[in-house]
Amino acid sequence: MKNIIIFGAPGSGKGTYSDAIVERYGMNHISTGDTLRNEIKNGTEVGKLAKELIDKGQLIPDELMIKILANTYDRLPQGLGVIFDGFPRTIAQAEALKQMLAERHHEMGVMIELIVDEETLMERLLRRAQIEGRADDNAETIKKRFEVYHNQTEPLAAWFEKEGIRHTFTWEGSKDQMLANIFAFLDTLK
Ligand code: AP5
Numbered sequence: 001m002k003n004i005i006i007f008g009a010p011g012s013g014k015g016t017y018s019d020a021i022v023e024r025y026g027m028n029h030i031s032t033g034d035t036l037r038n039e040i041k042n043g044t045e046v047g048k049l050a051k052e053l054i055d056k057g058q059l060i061p062d063e064l065m066i067k068i069l070a071n072t073y074d075r076l077p078q079g080l081g082v083i084f085d086g087f088p089r090t091i092a093q094a095e096a097l098k099q100m101l102a103e104r105h106h107e108m109g110v111m112i113e114l115i116v117d118e119e120t121l122m123e124r125l126l127r128r129a130q131i132e133g134r135a136d137d138n139a140e141t142i143k144k145r146f147e148v149y150h151n152q153t154e155p156l157a158a159w160f161e162k163e164g165i166r167h168t169f170t171w172e173g174s175k176d177q178m179l180a181n182i183f184a185f186l187d188t189l190k
Pocket residue numbers: 008009010011012013014015016017032033034036053054057058059060061065085086087088089093124125128136145174175
């Protein structure tokens with residue numbers, strides 16, 4: 001499978017659909033959010049900085065994030081394709097990803113954009129808070145994450161459009177339908 005960049009607001013389902021895609025196509029999955037939460041759990045220096053920023057709903061600096069991403073990417077088995085979940089989140093990260101892949105003679109593949117209305121996103125994240133207790137899943141931090149998404153990440157959609165790899169999927173009330181639409185598209189790429 002080609003590389004896939006899964007893109008969308010907090011709670012849009014990046015992690016959920018990534019898991020389903022991995023199960024169907026057997027790909028590698030990099031979630032930069034999971035990577036950072038792991039650093040926090042292990043009490044590393046990166047983890048200490050990440051905790052401070054994640055708790056405020058802010059982004060980790062580009063330079064550090066790009067370094068972490070490249071390290072993670074180079075440790076994965078080659079040839080399966082990778083789902084990038086939560087990366088890139090800024091134009092600088094997108095440019096860096098494109099360059100990093102080009103240096104390795106790999107391609108960005110396709111970008112899957114998930115569009116979900118904000119009320120649904122908030123409901124999902126508050127529900128998840130009760131189940132998983134993620135530190136950034138409280139109403140105040142969620143609002144900050146939405147704001148950061150709109151200001152810093154959403155403009156990237158146009159960047160992907162220019163690259164000619166943007167594919168948008170809009171939530172219409174059914175997870176099964178959403179997955180069927182995504183799979184129907186990905187099946188055409190195999
Ligand atoms: P990250 O962990 O990536 O969080 P996020 O972008 O806020 O997104 P979420 O993981 O909350 O949501 P999701 O889209 O994965 O949805 P999910 O499938 O879980 O990043 C966290 C933080 O790390 C950032 O704020 C930042 O500080 C830092 N960071 C990460 N990457 C960075 C980067 N590149 N640069 C700088 N900083 C970075 O679904 C949500 C919930 O909804 C689940 O419980 C799910 O079960 C439920 N759900 C209910 N119905 C559905 C449905 N129909 N479809 C999908 N899910 C559903």
